[in-house]
Amino acid sequence: MATPITIVDDSAMSRKLMIRALPPEWDIEITQAANGKEALDAYHAGKADVMFLDLTMPVMDGYEVLETLKKEGLNTFVIVVSADIQPKAQERVMSLGAMAFIKKPVNTDEVSRILKEFGII
Amino acid sequence: MLSKLDAAPLLEFILDRVNIGVFVLNRNMEVVLWNHFMETNSQRPSQDVVGKNLFELFPELPKQWLERKIQSVFVLKNFAFTSWEQRPYLFRFQHNRPVTGGVDSMRQNCTFLPVKSSSGDVEFVCVTLIDVTDTSIYQSMMQDALNKLNEASNRDGLTGIYNRRFLESELNKEFCRVKRYDGSLSFILLDLDHFKNINDEKGHLAGDEILRRTSEVLSSCIRESDSLGRYGGEEFAVICPQTKLKGAMILAERLRQSVENGNFSFHNERVPLTISVGVAELYPDTPTYERLIHEADTALYQSKEAGRNRVTAFERPA
Amino acid sequence: MSLTPLTEDQRDALQEVLNIAMGQAGDSLARILDAFVELSVPRIRVVDVSHVADTVREMVGDRHEVTAVRQSFFDDLRGEALVIFGANGCKDLADLMGYAEELDQQSERELLLDVANVLVGAILNGITETLGTELSYSAPSIMAEKAQVETLINLDQLSWSHALLLEVNYSLENRDFKSHLLLLMAEEAIDALRGAIDQFMESI
Secondary structure (H helix, E strand, O other), X not given: OOEXXXXXXXXXXXXXXXXXXXXXXXXXXXXXXXXXXXXXXXXXXXXXXXXXXXXXXXXXOHHHHHHHHHHOOOOOEEEEEEOOOOHHHHHHHHHOOOOEEEEOXXXXXXXXXXXXXXXXX | OOOHHHHHHHHHHHHHXXXXXXXXXXXXXXXXXXXXXXXXXHOOOHHHHXXXXXXXXXXXXXXXXXXXXXXXXXXXXXXXXXXXXXXXXXXXXXXXXXXXXXXXXXXXXXXXXXXEXXXXXXXXXXXXXXXXXXXHHHHHHHHHHHHHHHXXXXXXXXXXXXXXXXXXXXXXXXXXXXXXXXXXXXEEEEEEOOHHHHHHHHOHHHHHHHHHHHHXXXXXXOOOOOEEEEOOOOXXXXXXXXXXXXXXXXXXXXXXXXXXXXXXXXXXXXXXXXXXXEEEEOOOOOOOHHHHHHXXXXXXXXXXXXXXXXEEEOOOOO | OOOOOOOHHHXXXXXXXXXXXXXXXXXXXXXXXXXXXXXXXXXXXEEEHHHHHHHHHHHHOOOOOEEEEEEEEEEOOOEEEEEEEEOOHHHHHHHHOXXXXXXXXXXXXXXXXXXXXXXXXXHHHHHHHHHOOOEEEOOOEEEEEEEOHHHOOOHHHOOOOEEEEEEEEEEEOOOOOEEEEEEEEEHHHHHHHHHHHHHHHHHO
């Protein structure tokens, strides 16, 4: 069965870049979300076994999504995708419950490596 | 247009002979290229330099700083710069103005360019060094001229003391300072008595001479922190920072006595001279610096009315 | 405003390119200062010449006095970068970089120029790497020290009618340090930028 994944980013181009960087052999069903609120909706609808999450977004940002998921008992695999590449920013999201961190601009090899590392593909 | 093949020797020639220092360093700070300009000015031929560590070759270079600068180009893949205004030179070279220079060594502007490999990593840092000694000399000449111009525009042409424009701007500054940080401020305005008579009876040259002499006498009385200026025709003013009315009255009285005892003369003929003085102090409710001037002027008018040759303090309405 | 220099897609793309570039520049700054840099969302605006001074003041905020560094960039894109610090920008930076002793004025300026150069270079490198363009830089220079924000841009000297204004802010966690980086590109440069964005969007 296809894995439901959600790509969360306010930029349409950024979502497109992310989709393009996903390994082609991975059997998935993609949902797109433009902010944190839409991401949580997707999660509650069971469409986000894996979530690629941007941090800076209007309405509800990535940090708030992580906090909410943590409060509700995290049950999705969150990979933060961010342009803020400072080591401390990575530590911060990891401590909030993210499983992995991918820096922008995303590249296919990096995405594959992480998905393999966690046995997702 | 030259093809690439033909251009190579030409480019090499230009790089070597252009009147700009060019050298290239690898990650180990070893010199990989050293052009003619660098050879001539450092008096080190290329073959003695290439392959060797820059800091071993030139121990006088500011190693810690320069290494950090060059490393930043490798790490951040970014241009870097130095300007003679902050750091007069990188290498202590002689300049080409041994006679007219007035500076001790060549002033230099440097640019550090990242040289990237096909993989995008910075392989080398290319440094260009431009002789800006001429620019630096012109700039300091210009700065001197600007300073003089600035100074001149603050001075009264006849007496050489400050002019009204400068006095008002100083007074405004002091006014703002007191408003912000507290403190005191007084202002003295004075006028030569019967000056019109001197002009009429002895001529304008005599009048001018008296104005010059008066400004000398007044200058010798004021304190370091006071500013004396010519406020108008025969009117003078003194700004007294950090001074209350009482202190300003003492100074004003000293000014009055000095002029009265000043032994003024023109063409060996004695010219008796007195002044009338008005003094005002800034109070917390004084709304503007102009008001302070107005109050001193009011007091000056009272001195005139009361028979001249006297000092009056502005009296605040109860 | 009569001019719409960027379509929504182009704007979205530029915003993302700028996000990535800002992240890289922030990382460079964090490494130099050894502190965590707080990033805000970059802003993109098209301003006409009569509003540029107001816009800059609005972006920088109503600070009394600022110190500013400017730097030109040219080649595929052409424009000017302004880095605006608080009036005590030099002192703040010297503190952060652990200069224990009082710096003389020239050393302070050198420090300010270096940091501005790193910020401008990092953000523009980020943009050019994504867009596949080439850039060169002139040396940075101090534009104003302890000056009023509104005196930074002299309207009489401007020869363009519209400009693209990209704004990135950096502040430091637990520190009273803020800097604003503005990239200003006039009409012809906007065309070049638009071309580069289109090419980039086609390639993905």
